[in-house]
Amino acid sequence: MKTYLAASAMALVATAATAQDAASTLPDAVGQVAPALENYSENALFGDVWQDETLSARDRALVTFAALMSRNETGNLSEHAALALDAGVKPAELSETITHLAFYSGWGNATAAAEAVAPIYEARGVAADALPAVEPELLPLDEEAEAARRETVQSTYGEVSQGVVDNTEALLFRDLWLRPALEPRDRSLVTVASLIATGQAEQMTFHLNRAMDNGLTQDEAGAMLSHLAFYTGWPKVFSAMPVAKEVFQSRAE
Known part of the structure; x- marks a missing residue:
């Protein structure tokens, strides 16, 4: 006790x-x-x-960084990078968050974020050996789940852009999502935060379900929405609320 x-x-x-x-x-x-x-x-x-x-200080700091980066709000991104590190986010995890969100918010936002964080890493003596490997040993892949995901995307969008379908499989779900420097739960957490921050609520169903499969609780997801209202604005969060409600209800059935 x-x-x-x-x-x-x-x-x-x-x-x-x-x-x-x-x-x-x-x-x-x-x-x-x-x-x-x-x-x-x-x-x-x-x-x-x-x-x-309800949501740990570390998670709040990581979610805030993800939202600011995705919105390209670089004015105070350095301060929030320092805050995230002080709250327990490791330099490798912050680095991997930037790499991950390049695919979800765009290369320009990721490049700007790297420029904002670089002085913080330099000031704290973060060396290359504290950063994620370029080609690490990847986490195991759930072959059955990935096959089902690919079949859905292929049948729906193969005739629209085979390049997008192929790159989604090869770069995202058979590579990026399996990199070990960011835990699957955290990777899902920053992805959902980015989708909310950029107003992509229609993409949330898959990723919020994945986040909860990876260990995010319903209470934590609700707390994330409440937190992000201040950083993305109430309208974006209210656009995300119906999606979250549907996911919660479907998982309770």
Whole structure:
């Protein structure tokens, strides 16, 4: 019991510290120009949302980074990269997130993110040996699930663009998704966050189901939606809510 309580206390301290770090990313100009926005930020976002333990501080930092990168909001991406590292995201995981989201939000966004994170890595002495291998030993592939996915995509879109179908199989599901530097749950987490951030709710059904298959709980998914409302805007989250509701209901049946 004492061990559990001590661990819980440490988690609370870590969460509070991460919330304070998140608050520190708010520019002074916000209070000078929009004091009401500063108040909402300090009380609702950093005071409540960031301290809600339904989603860990680490996951919140990773989700926020994914959303900002996908929206090409490079102005404060460096600060949020530092926040993610302080919250427990490893340099290799952040690097792999950038690589992964190149395929989901575009090469330009990924390149801009790498440029924003580079000074943070340099300042912290992150060397090449702390980054993911270019050609690692891949995780095992679920051949049956991949065959079913490919058949669906092939039969639906093969006559539209065989190149997209082939690259989706070869580059994404037989390579990118099997890279070990980012756990499958985290890879799914940042993918769903990116889809929400870019308004691609119609693509969420597959990926939210995959995220939950990879260990994301319904409560965590709901907390992610609540968190992202502040970083992507309420309309994008409300566009995603019906998809999430349908996924939750289908999995409960």
